[in-house]
Amino acid sequence: MKTKNLIIILCILCVQGLQAQKYFTKEGRIVFHSDAPMEKIEAENNKATSVIDPETGAMQWSALIKAFHFEKALMEEHFNENYMESSKYPKALFKGRIANMKDIDFEQAGEYEAQIEGTLEIHGETNDVRTTGTFTVGESSVQGDCTFTILVADYGIEIPAVVADNIAKEVEIIVQADYQILDR
Amino acid sequence: MEWWAVGVMFDLEMNRMKRFIVIAALTLVALGAYMAWKGYTEGPRDLTRESAELRMDARELYERFSSDESAANAEYLDKVIELRGEILAVDTAHPPTIQLATDDMLGVVSCEMAELEGIPEEGKTVIIKGQCTGYLTDVVMVKCVMITTNDRKQ
Numbered sequence A: 001m002k003t004k005n006l007i008i009i010l011c012i013l014c015v016q017g018l019q020a021q022k023y024f025t026k027e028g029r030i031v032f033h034s035d036a037p038m039e040k041i042e043a044e045n046n047k048a049t050s051v052i053d054p055e056t057g058a059m060q061w062s063a064l065i066k067a068f069h070f071e072k073a074l075m076e077e078h079f080n081e082n083y084m085e086s087s088k089y090p091k092a093l094f095k096g097r098i099a100n101m102k103d104i105d106f107e108q109a110g111e112y113e114a115q116i117e118g119t120l121e122i123h124g125e126t127n128d129v130r131t132t133g134t135f136t137v138g139e140s141s142v143q144g145d146c147t148f149t150i151l152v153a154d155y156g157i158e159i160p161a162v163v164a165d166n167i168a169k170e171v172e173i174i175v176q177a178d179y180q181i182l183d184r
Numbered sequence B: 001m002e003w004w005a006v007g008v009m010f011d012l013e014m015n016r017m018k019r020f021i022v023i024a025a026l027t028l029v030a031l032g033a034y035m036a037w038k039g040y041t042e043g044p045r046d047l048t049r050e051s052a053e054l055r056m057d058a059r060e061l062y063e064r065f066s067s068d069e070s071a072a073n074a075e076y077l078d079k080v081i082e083l084r085g086e087i088l089a090v091d092t093a094h095p096p097t098i099q100l101a102t103d104d105m106l107g108v109v110s111c112e113m114a115e116l117e118g119i120p121e122e123g124k125t126v127i128i129k130g131q132c133t134g135y136l137t138d139v140v141m142v143k144c145v146m147i148t149t150n151d152r153k154q
Helices: A002-018 A073-083 B003-012 B016-041 B058-067 B069-076
Strands: A023-035 A040-053 A058-064 A091-098 A110-122 A125-137 A142-151 A170-181 B054-057 B080-091 B097-100 B109-113 B125-135 B139-147
Touching (some): A058 B125, A110 A142, B058 B069, B058 B080
Parallel strands (some): B109 B139
Antiparallel strands (some): A023 A040, A040 A058, A091 A110, A142 A170
8 A cells, every 4th residue: 555655646746747847027028119100109118927838838928008118208198098098907918829839949949930829908909919939048048039010909099180190000019038937 | 461570560560568468478389389398208207206195015015916906906006106125136137126025925016116226235125116007926116216214204
């Protein structure tokens, strides 16, 4: 009986050891650009969080809207109060997966192209996103980079005609993260 | 009326009173335009010029968010808060960040500092003033400035 218990315990421990570790960051960087005829708008967020489970390829991102910094205080105010209504919708969320995770090895140094797909929720609206990114695996971390564009109108963000030339219909989003192994 | 004619009229025909009114009106318009331009081009919000709406302990703020996020959002989101906390870690990379300790093993109050200057080292207790932007895995404060403990009477 004792031996049987020991074998069961060892089996459980082995399985635990085989579980892949998750990769995580709390300092993810998101920059977005709007290039309109009248004005260039740019904002940066350095506190986005992201998790990747290399076993399944599942990937999540979340960012607080009020943590986007603009050069001009007035622009930041309009962004939060008029366009994003960030008191009502304080976060942007991405839930998706790296579709070609089997081609990527976070434990093998190198550069890997990633097919990313999922849903992006901004301002209470959710849309599908499909794009490519790059993972650069180094000695102690995994760096992720991705650039994609979204249509402002897809997220229920209304731009008054008066400022239509100041805000582009398409916004480019640049995402960067240095993932660390999550030890829990 | 042609612009040059205004000048001529101004000199020849207006009496003192009218002239004064015209100058005053033009000054107000110019002032208004200047203030609008200034507001439009003003740089990022600087919290050293604003007073805090609330004062609390970093641990308490974290506890409120982790136990009931929507209630905490309603109460703290966007507010300028003065937080007292113990420094767990300092990250000097841009933008500089101080992590304040909480009673949770995983989460901290993450404070993005406006400046690197004057940030004490790990283990010290500090008071920082910042804008609360919400909760992900940490409570995130931005535009943070140091309040030197000498200024505070407890």
